[in-house]
Amino acid sequence: MKFLCVDCDQAMALTETRGPDNGSLTVVFRCPQCHRKIAMLTNSMETQMVHSLGVSIGGRDSKVPPMETIQSSLVGYDDAGDTNESRNDGGQSSTGCPFSATVAESGAAPLTDVLEWTPEAENRMSRIPSFVRSMVQKGVEDYARNQGETTVDVEMLEAVRKNFGM
Amino acid sequence: MKTYHDIATDGGSDVAGQVRAQEARLHSRLADVGHIVAVMSGKGGVGKSAVTVLLATALARSGIRTGIVDADINGASIVEMTGVGRKPDRTSKGVIPAVSAEGVQIMSIDLFLDRGTPVEWNAVTQKSAFTWRAMVEVAAIREMLADTLWGPLDILFVDLPPGTDRLPNLLDLVPELSVAIVVTIPSRASRYVVEKSILLARPHLGDAPIGIVENMSEFVCNSCGEVHEMFPGSEGVDFEQDAHLTILGRIPFDPELSKRIDSGKNYLGSGTSKSSGGVGVFSAEAAIQSIAENLNRLLASRTIPAPTMEEVR
Numbered sequence: 328m329k330f331l332c333v334d335c336d337q338a339m340a341l342t343e344t345r346g347p348d349n350g351s352l353t354v355v356f357r358c359p360q361c362h363r364k365i366a367m368l369t370n371s372m373e374t375q376m377v378h379s380l381g382v383s384i385g386g387r388d389s390k391v392p393p394m395e396t397i398q399s400s401l402v403g404y405d406d407a408g409d410t411n412e413s414r415n416d417g418g419q420s421s422t423g424c425p426f427s428a429t430v431a432e433s434g435a436a437p438l439t440d441v442l443e444w445t446p447e448a449e450n451r452m453s454r455i456p457s458f459v460r461s462m463v464q465k466g467v468e469d470y471a472r473n474q475g476e477t478t479v480d481v482e483m484l485e486a487v488r489k490n491f492g493m
Numbered sequence: 494m495k496t497y498h499d500i501a502t503d504g505g506s507d508v509a510g511q512v513r514a515q516e517a518r519l520h521s522r523l524a525d526v527g528h529i530v531a532v533m534s535g536k537g538g539v540g541k542s543a544v545t546v547l548l549a550t551a552l553a554r555s556g557i558r559t560g561i562v563d564a565d566i567n568g569a570s571i572v573e574m575t576g577v578g579r580k581p582d583r584t585s586k587g588v589i590p591a592v593s594a595e596g597v598q599i600m601s602i603d604l605f606l607d608r609g610t611p612v613e614w615n616a617v618t619q620k621s622a623f624t625w626r627a628m629v630e631v632a633a634i635r636e637m638l639a640d641t642l643w644g645p646l647d648i649l650f651v652d653l654p655p656g657t658d659r660l661p662n663l664l665d666l667v668p669e670l671s672v673a674i675v676v677t678i679p680s681r682a683s684r685y686v687v688e689k690s691i692l693l694a695r696p697h698l699g700d701a702p703i704g705i706v707e708n709m710s711e712f713v714c715n716s717c718g719e720v721h722e723m724f725p726g727s728e729g730v731d732f733e734q735d736a737h738l739t740i741l742g743r744i745p746f747d748p749e750l751s752k753r754i755d756s757g758k759n760y761l762g763s764g765t766s767k768s769s770g771g772v773g774v775f776s777a778e779a780a781i782q783s784i785a786e787n788l789n790r791l792l793a794s795r796t797i798p799a800p801t802m803e804e805v806r
Contacts, residue, residue: 328506328508329504333494336494338495338502338504340504340505341506350616350617371616371618372618372620375616375617375622375624375625376628378629379632380508381632381636382508383511384506384507384508385505385506385507386506386507386511387507391514393585393588393640394636396629396632396633396636397605397633397636398605399615400614400615401602401612401613401633403606404606405607406583444502449500449501449502452502453499453501455501465510
């Protein structure tokens with residue numbers, strides 16, 4: 328799912344995730360151009376669908392524990408075989424909340440972490456073959472953050488390209 | 494105005510990226526598995542799980558490294574049939590599968606539950622659960638495939654639940670299927686549903702062959718020795734032959750074998766009763782051994798050959 332600021336014809340960027348609150352997620356997107364914000368509010372059924380995919384909206388930094396969905400969602404899951412190490416890794420079950428892994432662990436990503444992509448840079452990225460696009464995107468964004476930048480533009484892409492000898 | 498495909502990124506949600514990471518994790522885990530074999534039926538009650546256990550056991554007894562994923566989430570029976578212990582050890586790298594007395598590695602949702610506990614999923618509300626239940630079941634199957642510490646295996650059987658749509662779901666998960674085994678019984682109803690399963694599965698299978706196993710083909714009375722049809726007037730296995738369809742064999746009904754499977758005890762080598770299969774007198778156990786050898790030959794013809802029975806002996 329993607330969000331478009333119709334006035335600016337600009338893709339919006341995720342800035343914040345909240346919840347789950349009684350089965351509902353709040354996911355805030357912001358237009359990098361006009362800075363208008365919108366919030367996507369899910370009902371419990373939609374939240375459950377996201378959870379059923381085994382993903383966390385906004386990404387995740389920590390390693391995904393084995394059998395995460397089974398461990399966190401199966402009623403009557405018996406953790407007798409879990410080691411202390413695996414319990415720490417898969418701590419979702421201890422919260423008793425079926426949706427605890429459904430949003431990024433930080434709950435709300437700091438705005439400074441959100442990179443804005445200029446339309447030109449977006450356009451340049453769209454020409455990259457889809458099977459490597461996410462890898463390139465991650466590399467570019469990691470580079471931008473390391474440089475303390477908050478915007479990815481064409482110049483930034485050029486700098487990354489030269490830096491990696493592409 | 495831009496459309497979905499004009500926008501390169503997902504704005505930071507990273508859902509697609511995480512799904513790709515899940516796929517990569519599954520492919521990495523299965524890299525040491527020689528063959529993935531799906532066991533399906535379309536029709537329930539044909540003995541699909543019993544056939545899976547018997548084939549995996551027959552192969553394991555010959556030294557071939559086999560495993561089973563019990564993908565029948567709501568009707569899991571492999572743990573009961575094999576008598577393995579529950580509550581598998583779980584580390585940060587994965588879950589250690591249960592191992593049967595014959596050396597078959599097993600992963601099932603049943604391992605994580607107390608005996609007799611049905612599968613239920615946590616949710617704020619179970620209302621409209623039909624919208625997500627299938628998704629969470631597929632996620633559970635993905636995790637059982639990807640998060641089990643299988644180690645090197647020659648053959649991993651995936652015991653699918655009944656239903657004509659189950660194989661396409663599995664094919665969305667696994668990198669490559671070597672063979673799809675279709676279990677049927679000699680009844681018109683079973684054949685009707687199984688034929689539909691094959692029609693639905695074939696476009697998804699690519700070059701992977703379909704092997705047919707007819708279970709409960711007949712019954713021999715232990716008192717009089719007479720052969721009885723289990724389904725009088727039935728047509729038996731007579732699927733239209735083509736390049737991708739192989740009849741692996743027929744298994745006569747054997748009450749003693751059924752009893753031993755039900756009790757989760759050593760079910761092979763137990764002196765089963767005799768049955769006539771139209772090609773001479775042979776036992777259910779011999780039929781299973783023959784099917785295992787036919788399956789192994791079929792797998793050997795695939796790109797990555799599993800060791801033959803003769804090689805491992």
